[in-house]
Amino acid sequence: MSMFALSGAIEAGLIFSLVALGVYMSFRLLNFPDLTVDGSFPLGAAAAAVGIVNGLNPFLATALGVAAGAVAGLVTGVLNVRLGVMNLLAGILTMVALYSINLRIMGSPNTSLYGSETVFTPFESLIGPGLWTNAIVLAVIALAVKLLLDWFLRTELGLALRASGENPVMASAQSIDNDRMVLVGMAISNGMVGLAGALFAQSVGVADVSMGIGTIVTGLAAMIIGEAVFKARKVAWATVGCLAGAILYRFFIAVALSAGVLGIQAQDLNLVTALVVAVAVVASKARFAGAARVRLGMTRLRSTFQPQRGG
Amino acid sequence: MLSVRGVHVTFNPGTALAVEALRGVDLDVPAGQFVTVIGTNGAGKSTLLSMVAGDVRPDRGRVAVDGKDLTLLPARARAGVIGRVFQDPRIGTCASLSVEENLALAASRGRRRNLRNALGGSRRRAFLAEQLERLGLGLQDRITSPVGTLSGGQRQAVSLLMATLLPMKVLILDEHTAALDPGAAAQVLALSAEINKEQALTTLMVTHSMRQALDYGDRTIMMTAGRIALDVAGEERRRYEVGTLMELFKRNTGEPVEDDQLVLS
Numbered sequence: 001m002s003m004f005a006l007s008g009a010i011e012a013g014l015i016f017s018l019v020a021l022g023v024y025m026s027f028r029l030l031n032f033p034d035l036t037v038d039g040s041f042p043l044g045a046a047a048a049a050v051g052i053v054n055g056l057n058p059f060l061a062t063a064l065g066v067a068a069g070a071v072a073g074l075v076t077g078v079l080n081v082r083l084g085v086m087n088l089l090a091g092i093l094t095m096v097a098l099y100s101i102n103l104r105i106m107g108s109p110n111t112s113l114y115g116s117e118t119v120f121t122p123f124e125s126l127i128g129p130g131l132w133t134n135a136i137v138l139a140v141i142a143l144a145v146k147l148l149l150d151w152f153l154r155t156e157l158g159l160a161l162r163a164s165g166e167n168p169v170m171a172s173a174q175s176i177d178n179d180r181m182v183l184v185g186m187a188i189s190n191g192m193v194g195l196a197g198a199l200f201a202q203s204v205g206v207a208d209v210s211m212g213i214g215t216i217v218t219g220l221a222a223m224i225i226g227e228a229v230f231k232a233r234k235v236a237w238a239t240v241g242c243l244a245g246a247i248l249y250r251f252f253i254a255v256a257l258s259a260g261v262l263g264i265q266a267q268d269l270n271l272v273t274a275l276v277v278a279v280a281v282v283a284s285k286a287r288f289a290g291a292a293r294v295r296l297g298m299t300r301l302r303s304t305f306q307p308q309r310g311g
Numbered sequence: 312m313l314s315v316r317g318v319h320v321t322f323n324p325g326t327a328l329a330v331e332a333l334r335g336v337d338l339d340v341p342a343g344q345f346v347t348v349i350g351t352n353g354a355g356k357s358t359l360l361s362m363v364a365g366d367v368r369p370d371r372g373r374v375a376v377d378g379k380d381l382t383l384l385p386a387r388a389r390a391g392v393i394g395r396v397f398q399d400p401r402i403g404t405c406a407s408l409s410v411e412e413n414l415a416l417a418a419s420r421g422r423r424r425n426l427r428n429a430l431g432g433s434r435r436r437a438f439l440a441e442q443l444e445r446l447g448l449g450l451q452d453r454i455t456s457p458v459g460t461l462s463g464g465q466r467q468a469v470s471l472l473m474a475t476l477l478p479m480k481v482l483i484l485d486e487h488t489a490a491l492d493p494g495a496a497a498q499v500l501a502l503s504a505e506i507n508k509e510q511a512l513t514t515l516m517v518t519h520s521m522r523q524a525l526d527y528g529d530r531t532i533m534m535t536a537g538r539i540a541l542d543v544a545g546e547e548r549r550r551y552e553v554g555t556l557m558e559l560f561k562r563n564t565g566e567p568v569e570d571d572q573l574v575l576s
Contacts, residue, residue: 152426154428154429154430155424155425155426155427155428155429156415156419156424156425156426156427156428156429157424157425157426158429159408159412159415159416159424159429160416160419160424162405162407162408163405163408163416166405166406166407166408167401167402167404167405167406169397169402170402170403170404170405171387171416172385172386172387172390173364173386173387173390173394173395173397173403173474174390174416174417174419174420174473175387175388175390175391175420175421175422176387176416176424177387178387233407233457
């Protein structure tokens with residue numbers, strides 16, 4: 001594998017670690033299987049790209065991508081908790097609607113950032129325009145987001161959100177508003193995904209309406225790999241796992257692509273990702289079959305994706 | 312003072328599955344009184360508690376605490392004045408959160424949660440450790456352990472502490488010792504009685520055991536078919552034996568006690 005492919009894989013890994021953090025927030029902490037992600041990722045990209053092309057400061061344009069993602073998350077949340085649409089369907093509806101909205105935002109299927117200033121530009125003069133400049137900037141951003149999320153989850157509001165996702169009956173007995181927690185959590189989750197989309201567009205130089213396909217599955221794969229590597233319950237380690245899982249995942253994909261393992265090509269990426277997630281879910285089921293119901297990393301995922309047996 | 316007036320509750324109204332769970336319940340409980348509630352399955356005891364806690368909204372009637380009408384408030388909005396301990400120890404606590412994090416959740420009950428560190432400074436931590444010490448279970452040494460690693464009895468004791476951590480008015484105990492082994496059950500019951508006395512809490516406790524119903528508290532009510540069939544306190548109650556209750560039960564319902572659990576344990 002060339003150094004160019006390696007730095008590209010690490011850049012993509014760092015960007016998808018933000019998606020993994022978002023997925024961790026919705027799937028794990030809120031217990032909300034949120035599919036908005038496939039729409040909020042290109043939404044963040046589209047908002048940032050259109051902002052930049054129209055002369056907006058790239059940092060403000062990135063913030064716009066975050067805000068747009070957060071609003072998309074709020075829409076899914078409102079559909080679910082205020083209007084009573086089932087959580088899975090609420091996410092799908094927002095995702096589908098966002099496809100049209102992204103086309104409207106960009107006015108075409110894609111927006112090129114070729115030659116435009118991006119968040120990476122100032123650092124090219126600061127660190128020098130090397131192969132690793134983008135990766136260093138992205139690493140700092142990913143780490144900052146992880147630390148911010150860790151901090152939030154230790155606050156009164158963050159702790160209430162974790163309790164609400166795990167045990168809503170107990171949460172309301174402690175005067176926690178479960179609906180509000182879903183809204184807050186979905187906004188934060190998709191805000192992080194919007195950030196990932198905004199950075200991805202600036203990293204590859206283009207925002208494309210179809211770039212979101214498979215984002216959710218990649219985020220899940222990254223989170224699951226992270227959980228397998230760091231078998232920790234503590235939030236700070238779970239978020240480290242999201243970062244490490246995403247980077248490892250993109251690294252393995254890059255290796256498989258460059259070595260031509262099983263003849264895998266770039267277009268097979270989503271198939272491979274889906275298989276990884278399916279195998280992980282099935283493996284967790286096999287591991288827990290018949291065993292005492294211990295709460296470990298994958299039990300939540302299992303209960304989200306596998307039919308419940310009546311008791 | 313808890314006041315329940317003319318409460319009717321129907322589940323699945325207007326369908327073939329309609330069940331009248333409560334058919335006109337009136338109950339006044341003076342501040343600090345400990346009431347035990349018994350009755351067969353389906354008599355409405357848990358519905359009564361859920362209605363007071365706010366999980367079930369009555370079709371008719373009112374519920375008030377200290378003159379403040381709570382009838383239309385959801386459970387979370389009542390949590391500032393009403394504390395609950397559930398039958399299943401897993402429901403009252405959060406398994407993946409540590410003991411101190413669970414207590415911190417309870418310490419913020421009834422007010423808006425903000426972006427301050429939930430565990431707070433050393434003062435809050437010291438307060439939480441001191442509260443744990445009151446339980447006498449040595450849990451202050453396991454303050455950072457996930458609650459999921461505690462035994463059922465310990466979790467229920469933590470639930471009880473969480474329910475009563477902040478000043479509140481009414482404590483609801485819904486068969487909170489039914490899932491525990493006899494030793495742990497006795498410990499949690501003694502703790503409940505102690506907290507009721509210490510904090511002068513108005514307490515409603517549903518139990519499946521007639522023995523417990525007479526041994527604990529100041530007053531016993533028996534529910535039958537959604538109504539209060541017996542309400543006994545004071546001198547008269549002290550003379551009661553389990554046999555007396557069973558006799559009254561038979562007279563009220565016209566049938567003998569079939570539920571073994573009511574008699575045994």
